[in-house]
Amino acid sequence: MAGTKFVLEGRASVCSFVLGLGAVCIPLLSAAGSDIAWVQTLLSGIRTKIAIAVYVASVNGLLLVLYKGPVYQVAVRACFLGFAFGCGLLVSFGKTSWRPFGWYMCSLSFFHYSEYLVTAIINPRSLSLDSFLLNHSLEYKVAAVSSWVEFTVEKLLFPELKPLPWLSALGLLMVLVGECLRKSAMLTAGSNFNHIVQNEKAQSHVLVTGGVYSWFRHPSYVGWFYWSIGTQVLLCNPLCVLGYALASWRFFRERIEEEEITLIHFFGEDYLEYKSKVPTGLPFITGIKMEP
């Protein structure tokens, strides 16, 4: 059953992501042979825009024919994320001052798609539309929109400060390191990893202490923490760097405490011993305090 789920939904997501990403080929083809600043040409060319709209509509039609019901719901989300990743690539390699925003689009769309894909690989039983983490929380959506507004407003008011290539490069590095750490944690924990903190111990649930879990007790949260701040460093958004750092620090402090109560309940002395040897990995977060 679990394997079937991966074959159907995981495979559908890969095909759909690639189909969405395929939209990138249209402006690339129409720009071939042109000697003008190519990305400006591609993004402003009306024929290219019409071609992209026709492509997106045709792909959606194809997905409707290929997939039904819940699998179509997966496909359409993966296709949208592939499309967003492709648009991000075009903007990133363009010669406009929006380049950092292109890298940001790639980071965000890749993060959400890969959350689904890796869950399909490691824990297909828990796979659902929520595995894309697209409807994470209202706060998450507000944070995303705030960062787009800050980037645009500051770009209009202080164009000389955006982009700062060295700062954007540092942000991109944080995003890449954070993403790798998070996905390494998911792959290391395997079926023990669940986007929803489990309150009841499954029979198959074992304590993971190896790999990245021997560096930090909460490596996927460490990765997500630095990834989220990295997206704002990349955009050179000073207000959102501070806001994201504070909000995600508070979020993970509470989440770690709640999670460790359940882990102590599940694994008792084994978890306490692990906790005494390995740090959480997040600055100034020590985890649940034990009564002496």
Ligand SMILES: C[S@@+](CC[C@H](N)C(=O)[O-])C[C@H]1O[C@@H](n2cnc3c(N)ncnc32)[C@H](O)[C@@H]1O
């Ligand atoms: C979203 S995952 C986060 C895992 C971990 N906190 C991290 O940051 O990598 C939450 C699930 O992982 C499980 N979990 C957390 N640490 C674990 C460990 N060391 N071994 C096994 N399961 C763990 C929890 O029971 C929970 O259901």
